[in-house]
Amino acid sequence: MHILLIEDDELVACGIVAGLRLHGLTVDWVGTAAAAQAALDSFHFDVCVLDLGLPDEDGMALLRRWRTRGQSLPVLVLTARDAVEYRVEGLQAGADDYLLKPFDLDELLARLHALHRRAAGRSVNQVNHGPLSFVASTGEVVLDGARIDLSRRELALLRALLQHPQHVLSAERLRDSLYGFEQEVESNAINVHIHHLRRKLGPNIVETVRGQGYRLGEAGW
Amino acid sequence: MKRSSTPKNAAPYKADKAPGARSSTGRPWSLRVRLLAIIGLSLVTLWSLVAVWMLIDVRRELRTALDDRLAASARMVAGLVMQLPRESMAAGKPVESALDVVARDGLACEVSLLRGEVTMQPVARTTSSPGLSDVQPGYSTRSFGGKLWRTYVLQEGGIRVATADRIDVRESLLRDIALTAGIPFAAALAGSLLLLWFGIGSGLRPIERVRAALALRGPSDIAPLPDTQAPPELRPLVDTIEHLVGRMQDAMARERQFTDDAAHELRTPLTGIKTHLQVMRLAARSADGAPVAQQALADAERGVLRLQNTLDQLLLLARLEGLLQPASPGLSFADVAAKLAIDDAQAGQHAKGRVRLFLPSRTIGLAVPESLLVCALRNLLDNAMRYSTGPSEVVLRVEMHENHTVAFCVCDEGPGLSEVDCALATQRFWRRGASSQGSGLGLSIVGEIARRYAGSLQLRPRNPVGLEACLTFPANSDQQTSADVSQASE
Numbered sequence: 001m002h003i004l005l006i007e008d009d010e011l012v013a014c015g016i017v018a019g020l021r022l023h024g025l026t027v028d029w030v031g032t033a034a035a036a037q038a039a040l041d042s043f044h045f046d047v048c049v050l051d052l053g054l055p056d057e058d059g060m061a062l063l064r065r066w067r068t069r070g071q072s073l074p075v076l077v078l079t080a081r082d083a084v085e086y087r088v089e090g091l092q093a094g095a096d097d098y099l100l101k102p103f104d105l106d107e108l109l110a111r112l113h114a115l116h117r118r119a120a121g122r123s124v125n126q127v128n129h130g131p132l133s134f135v136a137s138t139g140e141v142v143l144d145g146a147r148i149d150l151s152r153r154e155l156a157l158l159r160a161l162l163q164h165p166q167h168v169l170s171a172e173r174l175r176d177s178l179y180g181f182e183q184e185v186e187s188n189a190i191n192v193h194i195h196h197l198r199r200k201l202g203p204n205i206v207e208t209v210r211g212q213g214y215r216l217g218e219a220g221w
Numbered sequence: 222m223k224r225s226s227t228p229k230n231a232a233p234y235k236a237d238k239a240p241g242a243r244s245s246t247g248r249p250w251s252l253r254v255r256l257l258a259i260i261g262l263s264l265v266t267l268w269s270l271v272a273v274w275m276l277i278d279v280r281r282e283l284r285t286a287l288d289d290r291l292a293a294s295a296r297m298v299a300g301l302v303m304q305l306p307r308e309s310m311a312a313g314k315p316v317e318s319a320l321d322v323v324a325r326d327g328l329a330c331e332v333s334l335l336r337g338e339v340t341m342q343p344v345a346r347t348t349s350s351p352g353l354s355d356v357q358p359g360y361s362t363r364s365f366g367g368k369l370w371r372t373y374v375l376q377e378g379g380i381r382v383a384t385a386d387r388i389d390v391r392e393s394l395l396r397d398i399a400l401t402a403g404i405p406f407a408a409a410l411a412g413s414l415l416l417l418w419f420g421i422g423s424g425l426r427p428i429e430r431v432r433a434a435l436a437l438r439g440p441s442d443i444a445p446l447p448d449t450q451a452p453p454e455l456r457p458l459v460d461t462i463e464h465l466v467g468r469m470q471d472a473m474a475r476e477r478q479f480t481d482d483a484a485h486e487l488r489t490p491l492t493g494i495k496t497h498l499q500v501m502r503l504a505a506r507s508a509d510g511a512p513v514a515q516q517a518l519a520d521a522e523r524g525v526l527r528l529q530n531t532l533d534q535l536l537l538l539a540r541l542e543g544l545l546q547p548a549s550p551g552l553s554f555a556d557v558a559a560k561l562a563i564d565d566a567q568a569g570q571h572a573k574g575r576v577r578l579f580l581p582s583r584t585i586g587l588a589v590p591e592s593l594l595v596c597a598l599r600n601l602l603d604n605a606m607r608y609s610t611g612p613s614e615v616v617l618r619v620e621m622h623e624n625h626t627v628a629f630c631v632c633d634e635g636p637g638l639s640e641v642d643c644a645l646a647t648q649r650f651w652r653r654g655a656s657s658q659g660s661g662l663g664l665s666i667v668g669e670i671a672r673r674y675a676g677s678l679q680l681r682p683r684n685p686v687g688l689e690a691c692l693t694f695p696a697n698s699d700q701q702t703s704a705d706v707s708q709a710s711e
Binding site: 009011012014015016018019022023053080081082083101102103104105106 | 481484485487488489490491492493494495496497499500503504507510513516517520523524527
């Protein structure tokens with residue numbers, strides 16, 4: 001899950017980034033509305049965490065603009081302003097969820113997973129794909145009743161594929177999901193993780209669509 | 222247990238009610254009662270004076286009229302007696318055989334014949350006569366047998382006629398007249414007071430209408446009252462109330478904004494601390510989490526420092542605003558305060574000796590408490606050092622101005638502020654751009670300290686770069702005069 005964190009406070013932002021990364025999520029942080037717009041234009045994100053008090057633009061205005069342009073990225077609004085009017089205004093502006101500072105990291109994580117899940121049209125936390133079952137919130141992977149240990153990147157790759165089971169995902173998009181803004185990624189890095197995933201979950205788990213990208217295949221041997 | 226607790230609970234409730242009852246009795250009288258008292262008392266006093274005046278007049282007229290009647294009857298009797306043959310009277314009858322005539326009660330008459338200078342012979346008298354033989358001629362008031370009489374004695378042609386009537390009969394006549402005239406008078410007065418009561422009530426009805434209209438308004442209703450509801454006399458009052466309500470609403474909006482901002486400023490570092498602590502716990506569980514945990518610990522500490530700083534500043538600001546007046550004028554010296562502030566400002570910074578101080582040649586006293594002056598200067602120095610990075614110098618210049626003011630100017634070579642930003646910068650929680658350093662309260666505090674002690678704070682962009690912040694206070698007048706004296710004596 002590739003998360004865009006828009007937060008002007010450096011202290012809070014680096015805490016969220018560290019916490020979510022420890023949970024195996026790919027997080028990219030920007031501090032201004034302008035940078036957020038630029039990031040959204042050039043990368044793919046699954047969920048956005050938006051702080052309302054941005055230095056260059058009101059977060060609410062940014063969100064409203066996105067929604068009028070048809071941007072459907074799930075947005076979780078993060079704010080220290082607790083008056084009910086603010087919440088109502090935030091939700092009316094197009095926020096999908098609302099979390100008040102100071103929050104619990106686990107709660108943030110659970111809500112992000114819920115948003116991600118809802119965006120894929122699922123209502124339960126666990127994804128079953130043939131003999132494979134995957135618990136999104138904990139990252140637990142079970143194949144034919146046996147627990148499989150996956151690395152952080154492999155987990156992110158599997159998560160991206162399971163989120164869009166029918167779609168062909170380009171290599172670039174997978175790269176976004178795994179690495180975010182990190183620039184120095186070797187060109188075959190994705191292939192290495194796909195190779196590992198095939199070794200652990202069966203040779204057909206990732207199908208290669210020539211010239212387009214990759215698609216979720218059947219799990220197991 | 223429960224039963225005993227009920228009266229205990231009831232007691233404070235009663236105590237709560239008691240001041241209310243006292244205030245209702247101690248409240249000034251209602252407008253209606255006041256008006257009635259003022260107009261009613263004036264009416265009663267005025268008409269009572271008129272009544273007394275009239276009574277005195279009537280009494281005098283009555284007395285004159287009755288006196289005239291007394292004299293007239295004496296003259297009439299004398300005239301009648303004159304026509305009688307003298308011989309029949311002067312037959313030498315003894316006094317005891319004098320003629321007794323029955324007359325109306327309270328009225329008496331005596332007729333005597335004068336013999337020589339001193340002796341006289343009574344001829345006839347009324348039965349009720351008290352004995353008027355020794356009364357002087359003319360009008361007089363005499364007491365006979367404990368009763369006051371008004372007498373008139375006429376001596377003419379050897380005949381002496383004395384007439385008298387009783388004063389108490391006269392008085393009762395006067396009382397009757399007063400009563401006859403006074404009862405309708407009193408009734409009219411009572412009636413006019415009653416009319417006054419209702420008249421005042423209906424006259425005051427617009428006030429009640431305005432009150433009801435004001436009471437109906439919600440707390441956020443700022444629409445003015447319709448003109449028709451308030452008579453012209455009440456319009457200024459209504460306008461004043463509306464103005465006051467408007468100002469209070471503004472103040473409430475500002476307070477709400479402040480609370481929101483304060484919540485944001487306090488919650489943000491708290492969020493940072495909490496998040497980093499949770500990251501630490503997460504990292505402790507993973508095998509290679511040690512460096513992440515170390516970083517999280519350092520960040521959490523940073524957050525605690527920031528929170529502490531914000532809290533300190535907020536409390537200081539609250540305390541400053543809570544002071545109604547400078548509690549104690551205090552005394553500080555410009556050079557001492559400047560040195561202390563520089564020491565404080567550099568204590569936490571790595572760059573020692575970044576601040577250069579320029580002092581005037583002589584010591585200047587200020588009527589500002591030293592702790593607050595140091596605090597204000599330290600805030601200015603902190604800002605200057607925070608926003609001008611690197612080895613660039615910060616200058617604190619203390620100057621004595623012509624108009625007996627002391628200026629503390631802090632100059633830096635940082636990015637500075639635009640003219641517009643300079644005007645905004647003293648607002649609470651204002652921060653320059655995306656900087657998350659500082660609480661956004663420093664300049665508010667400096668501004669507040671300046672305001673408290675008749676000083677001022679001015680921010681100016683410097684040419685070509687940097688910002689100059691000048692804090693000006695009036696110099697201590699005692700100090701000033703002594704300096705003037707010493708200069709004059711030189």
